[in-house]
Amino acid sequence: MDWITTVDHKKIAVLYLIAGGFFFGIGGIEAILIRIQLMKPMNNFVSAQVFNELITMHGTTMIFLGVMPIIFAVMNAVVPLQIGARDVAFPFVNALGFWTFLFGGLLLNLSWLMGGAPDAGWTSYTPLSGSEYSGTHGVDFYTIGLQIAGLGTLIGGINFLATIITMRAPGMSYMRMPMFTWTTFITSAIILFAFPAITVGLVLLTFDRILGANFFDVAGGGNPVLWQHIFWIFGHPEVYILILPAFGIISEVIPTFARKRLFGYSSMVFATILIAFLGFMVWAHHMFTTGLGTVANALFSISTMLIAVPTGIKIFNWLFTMWGGQIRFTAANLFAVGFVPTFVMGGVTGVMLASAPADFQFHDTYFVVAHFHYVIVGGLVLGLFSGLHYWWPKMFGRVLSETLGKWTFWTFMIGFQLTFFVQHFLGLMGMQRRIVTYLPNQDFDLLNLVSSVGAFLMGVGVILFLVNIVITTRKPADAPNDPWEDGRTLEWSIPSPPPEYNFKQTPLVRGIDAYWKEKMAGHTEMTPAEPVGSIHMPSATPLPFVMSVGIFIAGLGLMFSKDDFGNAFMNGLFNNYIVVIIGLLITFGAMALRSLYDDHGWHIEPEDQDEKGVRT
Amino acid sequence: MTTSHAEPVDGKLPHEPEKATLEGRNKLVGFWLFLGGETVLFGTLFATFLALRGQTNDGPTANELFHLPLVAAATFILLVSSLTSVFAIQAMHKGKRNALALWLSITVVLGLGFLGLEIYEFYEYVKHKEFGMTTSAFSSAFYTLVGFHGAHVAFGIMWIGLIIGQLFRKGLTVVTAPKVYVSAMYWHFIDVVWVFIFTVVYLLGKVG
Numbered sequence: 149m150d151w152i153t154t155v156d157h158k159k160i161a162v163l164y165l166i167a168g169g170f171f172f173g174i175g176g177i178e179a180i181l182i183r184i185q186l187m188k189p190m191n192n193f194v195s196a197q198v199f200n201e202l203i204t205m206h207g208t209t210m211i212f213l214g215v216m217p218i219i220f221a222v223m224n225a226v227v228p229l230q231i232g233a234r235d236v237a238f239p240f241v242n243a244l245g246f247w248t249f250l251f252g253g254l255l256l257n258l259s260w261l262m263g264g265a266p267d268a269g270w271t272s273y274t275p276l277s278g279s280e281y282s283g284t285h286g287v288d289f290y291t292i293g294l295q296i297a298g299l300g301t302l303i304g305g306i307n308f309l310a311t312i313i314t315m316r317a318p319g320m321s322y323m324r325m326p327m328f329t330w331t332t333f334i335t336s337a338i339i340l341f342a343f344p345a346i347t348v349g350l351v352l353l354t355f356d357r358i359l360g361a362n363f364f365d366v367a368g369g370g371n372p373v374l375w376q377h378i379f380w381i382f383g384h385p386e387v388y389i390l391i392l393p394a395f396g397i398i399s400e401v402i403p404t405f406a407r408k409r410l411f412g413y414s415s416m417v418f419a420t421i422l423i424a425f426l427g428f429m430v431w432a433h434h435m436f437t438t439g440l441g442t443v444a445n446a447l448f449s450i451s452t453m454l455i456a457v458p459t460g461i462k463i464f465n466w467l468f469t470m471w472g473g474q475i476r477f478t479a480a481n482l483f484a485v486g487f488v489p490t491f492v493m494g495g496v497t498g499v500m501l502a503s504a505p506a507d508f509q510f511h512d513t514y515f516v517v518a519h520f521h522y523v524i525v526g527g528l529v530l531g532l533f534s535g536l537h538y539w540w541p542k543m544f545g546r547v548l549s550e551t552l553g554k555w556t557f558w559t560f561m562i563g564f565q566l567t568f569f570v571q572h573f574l575g576l577m578g579m580q581r582r583i584v585t586y587l588p589n590q591d592f593d594l595l596n597l598v599s600s601v602g603a604f605l606m607g608v609g610v611i612l613f614l615v616n617i618v619i620t621t622r623k624p625a626d627a628p629n630d631p632w633e634d635g636r637t638l639e640w641s642i643p644s645p646p647p648e649y650n651f652k653q654t655p656l657v658r659g660i661d662a663y664w665k666e667k668m669a670g671h672t673e674m675t676p677a678e679p680v681g682s683i684h685m686p687s688a689t690p691l692p693f694v695m696s697v698g699i700f701i702a703g704l705g706l707m708f709s710k711d712d713f714g715n716a717f718m719n720g721l722f723n724n725y726i727v728v729i730i731g732l733l734i735t736f737g738a739m740a741l742r743s744l745y746d747d748h749g750w751h752i753e754p755e756d757q758d759e760k761g762v763r764t
Numbered sequence: 765m766t767t768s769h770a771e772p773v774d775g776k777l778p779h780e781p782e783k784a785t786l787e788g789r790n791k792l793v794g795f796w797l798f799l800g801g802e803t804v805l806f807g808t809l810f811a812t813f814l815a816l817r818g819q820t821n822d823g824p825t826a827n828e829l830f831h832l833p834l835v836a837a838a839t840f841i842l843l844v845s846s847l848t849s850v851f852a853i854q855a856m857h858k859g860k861r862n863a864l865a866l867w868l869s870i871t872v873v874l875g876l877g878f879l880g881l882e883i884y885e886f887y888e889y890v891k892h893k894e895f896g897m898t899t900s901a902f903s904s905a906f907y908t909l910v911g912f913h914g915a916h917v918a919f920g921i922m923w924i925g926l927i928i929g930q931l932f933r934k935g936l937t938v939v940t941a942p943k944v945y946v947s948a949m950y951w952h953f954i955d956v957v958w959v960f961i962f963t964v965v966y967l968l969g970k971v972g
């Protein structure tokens with residue numbers, strides 16, 4: 149019950165981690181099933197229909213329900229601490245964001261149990277995703293589930309933006325913010341300007357499928373390419389929503405374990421902003437073969453290649469940070485260092501794909517699959533592993549086992565390279581993506597087998613990580629404030645795990661790497677910016693949970709609003725939108741309650757503020 | 765930072781009560797950001813409409829459908845409601861709760877008038893011009909864009925209505941003032957979007 153009503157950002161972080169980890173597991177199992185099917189030619193492990201559902205759900209689940217929530221977990225756990233804040237700007241909204249994400253994700257995955265998962269690819273291109281070619285409810289689960297989950301992401305993003313703008317500790321100017329906070333800030337800005345576009349796209353597709361609208365139906369005057377534009381004007385920035393937080397994590401981990409400040413801090417900040425800006429300018433590079441014409445292709449080709457410049461700045465800054473440092477290869481740092489070359493390779497194939505004429509050859513082959521997995525798995529997932537090993541002691545008060553962490557790194561890294569390196573060559577040899585099987589003796593057999601073996605090895609790596617968590621959780625919480633001893637930022641100046649109010653006294657920030665600066669000046673803790681006093685906290689509330697349940701019910705009702713259940717009662721209930729209305733009434737009722745009864749919160753008095761972590 | 769939760773000091777409101785507390789300032793910042801997202805939302809809907817406005821699929825065209833005097837009346841009503849919400853904020857800054865509630869109520873009534881005209885317009889199109897959601901890509905885009913705006917107006921009416929209720933229950937305080945302020949911002953935003961709809965959908969529909 150405590151977990152359902154919580155508005156504490158640290159607990160919400162744990163909720164995001166558990167839910168994101170759960171969906172990450174589902175997406176991983178889907179990946180393994182795909183690789184079993186493709187392990188040998190002419191395999192019939194799964195049917196073509198199930199294969200389509202697997203690839204669709206693998207992509208959708210991993211991006212929207214797996215890695216993004218884990219990013220949000222790390223952001224929720226770390227960002228308020230890094231900026232010296234007691235809380236986020238909107239604790240209630242933060243909780244609401246989590247619950248809508250969770251119920252959207254559950255709705256999407258219910259499709260496996262309720263008559264077929266979405267099968268039109270994770271991009272849901274029209275007309276393949278229209279009623280004509282996707283007659284089951286699969287794509288409805290996609291549109292409505294993602295809509296609900298996306299709502300959660302959007303309000304989460306607004307919360308982070310407002311938190312970073314208004315809640316920074318005295319002295320923490322923008323150019324003194326830690327890099328992870330910076331990337332969270334920019335990522336949230338991208339979310340804010342990219343997600344409403346997919347919101348509209350999903351609404352249009354829902355209207356086409358459920359209300360018979362004609363947005364993408366050529367027979368009614370619609371235009372299928374419009375979907376591609378709307379999808380990618382969201383979808384390309386989404387890539388940077390995923391990778392920028394990883395950049396932020398790497399920029400925290402490498403300086404800590406190299407015992408040097410981040411090289412070129414301000415160029416890192418501006419590179420981040422530039423990447424975000426350019427990220428919005430390049431969406432049509434996903435559509436070179438759609439027939440936009442040579443001028444459009446050339447412009448989008450060039451703007452895409454421009455992104456390599458700020459990204460290169462970042463790569464060199466990480467290298468220069470390590471240069472001459474006293475590097476310690478902890479598990480967290482292994483992942484961070486492993487990230488750099490892997491991501492560079494994903495970037496190089498990205499530039500290859502950005503060249504429009506070459507893309508006509510690479511398009512829809514395994515070369516593309518290899519490219520984006522190098523970026524997303526070799527970039528983001530390695531970054532997340534690094535961040536989780538790094539901040540685990542801060543979140544849970546226990547240091548993860550270094551030995552198991554290193555085993556995780558080596559199995560995952562070797563597995564990853566085996567899986568995806570060979571896919572570049574499969575693609576260049578002409579193996580198409582999204583096909584259920586292939587003929588023998590086309591030189592595809594051995595490389596596919598290697599790829600599948602690599603995928604199993606990655607699975608072993610993830611299992612080792614879970615084992616590490618279980619073993620660590622059974623130990624007593626004993627991590628000191630600064631378990632790595634070289635912590636540079638504010639979160640390491642408070643207990644692990646942090647008390648409910650984070651900072652007993654708001655710290656005074658005197659420079660970049662605020663805590664490191666104090667340590668170098670011979671202090672053991674931050675100088676407070678305020679006297680000890682009563683701390684105001686927001687009250688726990690079940691309303692975010694209730695509101696999300698309402699939206700979930702309304703979504704289910706909308707999805708089945710055209711169905712014939714062969715049962716007068718059920719037909720009456722769904723076909724007259726009664727279920728939708730009930731769901732919306734629950735949500736709006738909860739909103740009205742929130743409006744009528746103010747949350748006055750509660751106070752933690754100075755005598756109750758002991759400096760130990762109060763949470764497991 | 766310690767003024768995060770405050771009752772009005774000595775029963776007197778500060779000069780700009782909406783910005784007096786950290787929570788109030790957070791609300792304002794958060795709401796500006798939210799409106800940034802809303803801008804993208806409507807931008808995408810406008811782009812969709814512009815891409816599909818000529819695709820009438822042998823159904824009615826914009827020129828045949830639109831009756832400008834009706835739309836002009838609706839526009840006038842909505843613009844005036846933005847003005848009355850400004851008067852509401854001015855009354856709030858003078859600390860006059862009843863005047864504030866009155867101006868907000870007038871805003872709500874004008875909003876209802878606008879919504880009534882829009883519902884009448886849609887009803888006419890569907891009943892007498894055989895122009896429904898499924899008629900053409902143009903009709904789908906029209907109802908989605910204008911309907912989204914209408915839904916925003918309806919939401920605003922309910923929201924401001926609840927806030928008027930709060931003003932009577934709790935009075936004008938540093939807790940209610942930011943709510944009044946952001947709801948007025950929302951109302952202006954809806955108004956600006958309508959100006960674009962009036963131009964892009966109706967005027968362009970009549971001439972182009």
